[in-house]
Amino acid sequence: MMPEPTGVIHDIGYRHYEGARLGRGNAFMALALHSLRGAFGFGRTARAKIMPLLLVTIMLLPAVVSIAVMALVKQPAMRYHEYAVIMQAVLAIFLAAQAPYLVAPDLRFRVLPLYLSRPVGVLDYLGAKLAAMSVAMFLVLALPLTLLFAGELLVDLPGPPKTGEYFASMGGAVILAVLLASLGLALASFTPRRGLGVASVIAFYLFTSAVTAVFFGVLMSMGEDAAAKWSMMVSPFFLVDSVQVALFGTDPSNGEGYPPGLWSCVILLAVIAVALSGLVLRYRKAASS
Amino acid sequence: MTASGITCIATEGLTKRFPRVTALEDLTVTAGAGVTGLVGANGAGKSTLIKILLGLLPATSGRARVLDMDAATQGAEIRRVVGYMPEHDCLPPDVSATEFVVHMAQMSGLPRTAARERAADTLRHVGLDEERYRPIGGYSTGMRQKVKLAQALVHDPRLVFLDEPTNGLDPRGRDEMLALIRRIGGEFGISVLVTSHLLGELERVCDHVVVIDAGRLLRSSSIGEFTQATQAIAVEVEDGLQSLADRLTGVGEAVAVQGRTLTVQVPAEADPGRAYDAVRDAVCDLNLNLVRLEQRRGHIEDVFKEPAA
Numbered sequence: 001m002m003p004e005p006t007g008v009i010h011d012i013g014y015r016h017y018e019g020a021r022l023g024r025g026n027a028f029m030a031l032a033l034h035s036l037r038g039a040f041g042f043g044r045t046a047r048a049k050i051m052p053l054l055l056v057t058i059m060l061l062p063a064v065v066s067i068a069v070m071a072l073v074k075q076p077a078m079r080y081h082e083y084a085v086i087m088q089a090v091l092a093i094f095l096a097a098q099a100p101y102l103v104a105p106d107l108r109f110r111v112l113p114l115y116l117s118r119p120v121g122v123l124d125y126l127g128a129k130l131a132a133m134s135v136a137m138f139l140v141l142a143l144p145l146t147l148l149f150a151g152e153l154l155v156d157l158p159g160p161p162k163t164g165e166y167f168a169s170m171g172g173a174v175i176l177a178v179l180l181a182s183l184g185l186a187l188a189s190f191t192p193r194r195g196l197g198v199a200s201v202i203a204f205y206l207f208t209s210a211v212t213a214v215f216f217g218v219l220m221s222m223g224e225d226a227a228a229k230w231s232m233m234v235s236p237f238f239l240v241d242s243v244q245v246a247l248f249g250t251d252p253s254n255g256e257g258y259p260p261g262l263w264s265c266v267i268l269l270a271v272i273a274v275a276l277s278g279l280v281l282r283y284r285k286a287a288s289s
Numbered sequence: 290m291t292a293s294g295i296t297c298i299a300t301e302g303l304t305k306r307f308p309r310v311t312a313l314e315d316l317t318v319t320a321g322a323g324v325t326g327l328v329g330a331n332g333a334g335k336s337t338l339i340k341i342l343l344g345l346l347p348a349t350s351g352r353a354r355v356l357d358m359d360a361a362t363q364g365a366e367i368r369r370v371v372g373y374m375p376e377h378d379c380l381p382p383d384v385s386a387t388e389f390v391v392h393m394a395q396m397s398g399l400p401r402t403a404a405r406e407r408a409a410d411t412l413r414h415v416g417l418d419e420e421r422y423r424p425i426g427g428y429s430t431g432m433r434q435k436v437k438l439a440q441a442l443v444h445d446p447r448l449v450f451l452d453e454p455t456n457g458l459d460p461r462g463r464d465e466m467l468a469l470i471r472r473i474g475g476e477f478g479i480s481v482l483v484t485s486h487l488l489g490e491l492e493r494v495c496d497h498v499v500v501i502d503a504g505r506l507l508r509s510s511s512i513g514e515f516t517q518a519t520q521a522i523a524v525e526v527e528d529g530l531q532s533l534a535d536r537l538t539g540v541g542e543a544v545a546v547q548g549r550t551l552t553v554q555v556p557a558e559a560d561p562g563r564a565y566d567a568v569r570d571a572v573c574d575l576n577l578n579l580v581r582l583e584q585r586r587g588h589i590e591d592v593f594k595e596p597a598a
């Protein structure tokens with residue numbers, strides 16, 4: 001037989017797909033995993049890997065230094081429960097860098113209709129994105145906490161290991177991750193431009209930090225200690241710290257303590273609910289256009 | 290309906306009103322297996338119909354069924370077995386076609402290894418070769434359309450909705466795309482609903498054509514009926530167009546004069562050769578200078594002049 005004049009093999013007959021067709025749960029997991037990998041730069045360009053790698057490294061530094069200190073002077077250095085509050089700027093930058101990556105391109109390049117024309121619904125899509133962002137935030141914080149704990153066990157300080165404090169901080173890390181992911185995705189979803197999304201998350205962090213600092217300082221100087229403690233609830237990081245104090249009995253990381261009772265938990269749930277409602281409304285609108 | 294008799298799409302009194310416009314009005318239409326063309330001008334309601342059929346947009350009234358499933362209540366089941374290629378751009382620029390199509394296959398429920406195989410196969414079928422490993426951002430319009438088509442086919446759907454797949458393509462890209470659509474409906478055995486505002490390009494690949502205008506059904510018939518009914522001969526001469534018209538009318542031809550063009554209608558059952566002979570004889574007898582003599586097939590403008598079948 002004569003060979004085809006063009007060297008391209010086009011005409012291999014079409015084969016139907018007879019294999020498994022998994023359910024929505026599987027698509028959900030695949031999307032969440034895909035997004036989670038992307039949040040750390042996996043499966044993306046080399047440039048996209050720099051930022052997550054750098055931030056994770058910075059997050060680990062205090063743990064490494066603490067372990068070294070523990071090994072040398074046999075005394076605990078960094079405490080578990082204050083890790084998130086001390087490193088809050090790094091966590092905020094990680095959120096600002098990755099939340100827009102998870103949601104903005106699908107809006108800007110109109111990929112969302114392709115998801116929605118499949119078994120994936122709006123809530124599946126958002127649930128997967130939220131899960132991915134939450135797990136990413138959790139890992140960024142849990143990794144140094146766990147390293148610190150492993151170091152404490154290895155160094156074998158005098159007295160029992162602070163297992164309870166470690167687990168309390170891990171619980172706090174879960175709560176912080178969910179809160180930050182909800183806020184970050186909600187803020188980022190309102191603009192299809194990634195740069196603007198990054199800016200709005202950073203601006204939100206700076207604004208809440210500034211408000212907290214100013215009100216706390218002014219109210220304390222006026223002797224209004226109770227009101228000053230309430231003003232700490234404006235910052236997501238101190239809000240979660242106060243929840244950690246209320247639920248797990250850790251020491252407050254702000255030096256002054258928080259309003260008594262479970263009010264911080266109520267505020268936390270309300271903030272998450274508002275953020276998620278905003279997110280869902282935003283996507284309901286995007287889906288119907 | 291085609292000979293096979295399977296109904297892929299059926300609507301009944303389908304109406305969709307937006308706050309300011311009525312996009313679809315009392316549309317009752319059926320489409321069978323094979324390639325169905327959905328033709329209409331801009332704003333005729335083509336994309337709206339597709340979104341209703343996908344179960345993504347609720348109808349104001351009326352019913353729509355896709356592969357014997359109700360679009361209003363069984364949207365999720367429908368979306369599992371159909372594919373959709375939107376009219377707008379929908380591709381992220383910073384991933385490769387392979388990665389993107391694999392991901393979309395997984396979103397349709399394929400396990401990862403199967404998704405990889407299907408993506409490679411599908412991209413080959415649509416004619417994307419080496420380029421498929423490069424980021425989509427650097428692709429030409431033709432290549433982007435192929436990726437959009439591939440993501441609609443990757444999960445081996447039973448039916449695909451292709452919304453203006455030839456949009457923005459040059460003549461060669463358009464021919465390639467149309468040939469591919471023909472293969473999808475034939476060799477691949479996947480039914481196709483394809484939209485366009487040009488009947489002329491769809492008549493080459495469709496088994497059945499539905500024409501809508503301002504949300505209303507203008508016509509729905511098999512492609513054979515379409516082109517036969519609208520077959521005509523266009524004639525232009527230097528001078529004496531009116532005398533030619535009179536002469537042809539005299540020998541029993543149905544003619545119409547539009548500007549400088551004279552159109553001779555050829556009845557569906559008649560032999561077009563006879564009409565050509567009559568034109569030739571008349572031009573010779575009257576000693577006219579012939580400028581143009583060509584066969585005209587159904588164009589959308591002709592369809593609009595005829596009542597709905």
Ligand SMILES: Nc1ncnc2c1ncn2[C@@H]1O[C@H](COP(=O)(O)OP(=O)(O)OP(=O)(O)O)[C@@H](O)[C@H]1O
Binds near residue numbers: 338
């Ligand atoms: N979400 C919406 N809200 C309001 N009006 C809409 C919406 N979607 C479509 N329309 C209107 O409905 C009508 C039909 O639109 P549709 O997009 O279905 O037309 P089309 O046939 O696909 O046109 P084109 O060839 O331009 O793609 C238009 O008048 C359009 O403005």
Ligand SMILES: [Mg+2]
Binds near residue numbers: 335336337376452
């Ligand atoms: Mg359209």
